Amino acid sequence: MNEKMLAEQLERDIERLLDGRALPDDPTRDADYQQALEAAQMLAQHDMSPESRVRKSLRQNLLQRISTQRKVWSPREKGAYPMKPRTKSFVFVGILTAFLLTAMTLPPVRAFAQDLLKEIGPYIIVSETEVPWEEPPADFNPTPIPGGDGEPSEMIAATADPNVDPSSGPTPIPSNPNAQTLTPQEALTQLGFKALLPNYIPDGYALIVDPKFVHAVGDRISSSMVYTTSEDAYLQITQTTFDDTSRFAFYVDDEKVIELIIRGQDGLFMEGGLPMTVLDENGNNVDIPLNCLMWEEGGHFFMMTASELTQAEMLKIAEGLK
Amino acid sequence: MTTTLPLLANETDLAARAAGEPSAFAIIYDHYFPKVYNYVRYRVRDVDVADEITALVFERVLTGIGSYRPQKAPFGAWLFSIARNAVHDHHRSTSRHPWLPLDLIAAHPAADPLPEEAVEQKDASARLLQAVRQLAPREQDLIALKFASGLENKEIAKVVGLSESHVGVILFRALRRLRNLLGDKENSHE
Incomplete structure (x- = not known):
């Protein structure tokens, strides 16, 4: 018998041992095989679990959690959002910007991760469609967004009006006294941060953010360009620096994660991979899944989110960044 | 004494219900806890760390079981992928896990804790663990998976x-x- 055949025989014998069945004596067994089998017999009889001190308490806690948990989000059908179109776009911008910038300052959320699909940039992609409700951190305090009467926020009002000087406008969302806002050119000359800009954007999409769309908080620098259409289709392209010490989790349905090459780099496309909770005109939370493209390039993390664009269109935009 | 348990007959159905049904999760937990604990215990030296990692594994199982897809992998393989990742995370980290759900453990201390020494002082058990830890990490991993989980080689x-x-x-x-390592140790004991 060669080694492979011995290994196959060993697997069969180990299964017998693990089933609690004894193996008959066989004086013709190969000496090496006999050694392996003796070790397997010892291991099969070895149970260390009685030494655990948490078995009962952990069980009790987990079962309690099942009884009390509730969902964070559930995707809805497209077009089912009872929100004025313009308000929806503005709320998108505010919430997503708040999410991205706040995420930079939060501690890692690895405690909630389970089935790791991939690590990319500062994010770990984990397989999950439903997670237990977690109260937001005490310091999570995004700027309130006017919703009930459909009035756009102060920030958006300032940036949407070309006659208003954005540099003298109100504080961006979320406010951070240490944050700098710069134009791409200023970011390049002052911080050495080269914000990649698209040379292809699908028809109908218009940039709606402040020309100073590069934000710097300490060593963390990010650019964030937001485009919308008259039909409220939404597109955002972000580029951020990151370090290797913090990780943030994306919970996704692993069946909707596609690994691909973006600009020569490993990347991911996640269909509906970034569900966003936004406020409708009545002040209610609604959940909207965004398609998401992400990759790491030159030490920067890139993420593109879009409400209506396909993977192919998003890839075309990504390939056109310069 | 054996670590093996019969396979759960309706495992897929149990997994589908476990996210919202405590009784279904309890069956899975009772079946897999010894297996996961043994796997982790083969891979880490400290009993408390083994408890913490095992707690983390079941925390992840609970939060992820709703997304488990039986057509992709047997439940045991899925669960032990989580366990293996948790152990790897531990080995990668330089400090104890500040992100572990220790509240799960602290809130309900076991009524009859078994001190580490009580197990480690069992000579045969301690020698076996010591010998396993002299193997290469990949060998340790495979032995722990094989004998703790009972998974088939293909899984x-x-x-x-x-x-x-x-x-x-x-x-x-x-x-x-x-x-051979155990033989050497037995000889050195004599």
């Missing part, structure tokens, strides 16, 4: 990303080596 192959035959040969060599 282990999926978990660790090797071919089935490669898993079998590594296990065969590792067990031979383990027996």
Whole structure:
């Protein structure tokens, strides 16, 4: 018998041992095989679990959690959002910007991760469609967004009006006294941060953010360009620096994660991979899944989110960044 | 004394219900806790750390079980992928896990804790663990997966990303080596 055949025989014998069945004596067994089998017999009889001190308490806690948990989000059908179109776009911008910038300052959320699909940039992609409700951190305090009467926020009002000087406008969302806002050119000359800009954007999409769309908080620098259409289709392209010490989790349905090459780099496309909770005109939370493209390039993390664009269109935009 | 338990007959159905049904999750927990604990215990030296990692594994199982897809992998393979990742995370970290759900453990201390020494002082058990830890990390991993989880070699192959035959040969060599290590220790005790 060669080694492979011995290994196959060993697997069969180990299964017998693990089933609690004894193996008959066989004086013709190969000496090496006999050694392996003796070790397997010892291991099969070895149970260390009685030494655990948490078995009962952990069980009790987990079962309690099942009884009390509730969902964070559930995707809805497209077009089912009872929100004025313009308000929806503005709320998108505010919430997503708040999410991205706040995420930079939060501690890692690895405690909630389970089935790791991939690590990319500062994010770990984990397989999950439903997670237990977690109260937001005490310091999570995004700027309130006017919703009930459909009035756009102060920030958006300032940036949407070309006659208003954005540099003298109100504080961006979320406010951070240490944050700098710069134009791409200023970011390049002052911080050495080269914000990649698209040379292809699908028809109908218009940039709606402040020309100073590069934000710097300490060593963390990010650019964030937001485009919308008259039909409220939404597109955002972000580029951020990151370090290797913090990780943030994306919970996704692993069946909707596609690994691909973006600009020569490993990347991911996640269909509906970034569900966003936004406020409708009545002040209610609604959940909207965004398609998401992400990759790491030159030490920067890139993420593109879009409400209506396909993977192919998003890839075309990504390939056109310069 | 054996670590093996019969396979759960309706495992897929239990997994589908476990996210929202405590009784279904309890069956899975009771079946897999010893297996996961043993796997983790083979991979880490400290009893408390083994408890913490095992707690983390079941925390992850609970939060992820709703997304488990039986057509992709047997439930045991899915669960032990989580366990393996948790152990790898531990080995990668330089400090104890500040992000572990320790509140799960602290809130309900076990009524009859079993001190580490009570187990480690059992000579045979301690020697076996010590010998396993002299194997290469990959050999340790495969032995822990095989004897703690009871997974078939083809399932282990999926978990660790090797071919089935490669898993079998590594296990065969590792067990031979383990027996030799144990023989050496037995001789040194005499």
